[in-house]
Amino acid sequence: MQLSDDLLAALAKFKKIELEDFQLEAKELEILFEPGMAANVLPKLKLPGLAAVGGKPASLLSSPFLPPIEKYPNRIAEVKLGATKSEGGTRGKTITIGGELSPAFYTFENPTPHKPAVTLDVFDMEVPLSKAVKMHVKDVVGDPAAWAKLAVEKFGADMVTMHLISVDPLLKDATPKDACKTIEKVLQAVDVPLVIGGCGDPVKDTALFEEVCAQFPGERFLISSVTRDMDVEKCAKFIKKAGHAVLAFTPMDLNFARELNRHLFDHLKREDIIMDLTTAALGYGLDYAFTNMERARIGGLMGDLELAQPMSSGTTNAWAAREAWLKMSADWEPRELRGPLWEVTTALTLLTAGVDLFMMMHPAAVKTLKDVTNYLTANKKADPAKFLDWVKVKA
Incomplete structure (x- = not known):
């Protein structure tokens, strides 16, 4: 179809044309404007209010950013560990963890109420240790009091975990009274709160913890740990009577954690219970451990009272990964650096899931975790200029 001269003239004069009683049947319709004709037929469009733009923009358009603020219906329980002389104990200071109103380090919603704490592992007998760890404690292995003193005064531990593994029937099968003598020596050596760990045998640990509670009432120890295969009612009663707190240990199943907490x-108040949901190290299920702990924290904030407890991580489990200490190819050396990196990577990952208490071993890993925690809780504004050129930054 080709437009006639009369039709083109009408379009040029009136800029539009209306056809009445017009019917067109065609399989294809093609309208052609010859070169030069379109400018005469179709008017140039001019959009009102649109100024001509020339040159490059001087700046980007700015837009305010407001982070989404959520309010959660519940608060994580606060647990205080250790007791001073005025509180019936002998400690020089106490440690409080928990109390969160938001996920970990969501400081744009709520400030972090208490910094996560670090407790260093001490054993009451000689145990196999990775070379990267042993080089720092070789002079005190076998002397729990000296080991605890080193952990606090040199390595900056907030607390000390006293692992009384000598009571294990498969090791020395020491008596609970013998173990309590070791605790007394450690109490004399340091003034920080203590975590009292057993050997993992449910029967022997029950007897051990009962003796500890009888001999050291009022010290506000963290008894580590009570599990589902122990006599939970019996343990809870003597822990309550002595005024201690308990670490409720369960494998990676939140239903088990809820059951044990129930x-x-x-018998115990919420202020007496800390959860250990099991720490899987880097390369051995860390992603699952993170997900499990994050779910527990979000659930607690959303109103699940059976999960609204502070969390502890046995970050020392990182040393069970053979890649943390095994001699490997040159690309993976030196082991002395790889090991603490393995531990602190595990710790930092779970820090963002909401862990409140870290049980650790290597002093370099402890320092790194503390440095990062201090940075995240300092409430300082970052310098944007430092991040614009991050590609050029040299370590």
């Missing part, structure tokens, strides 16, 4: 709630 039994403990029958």
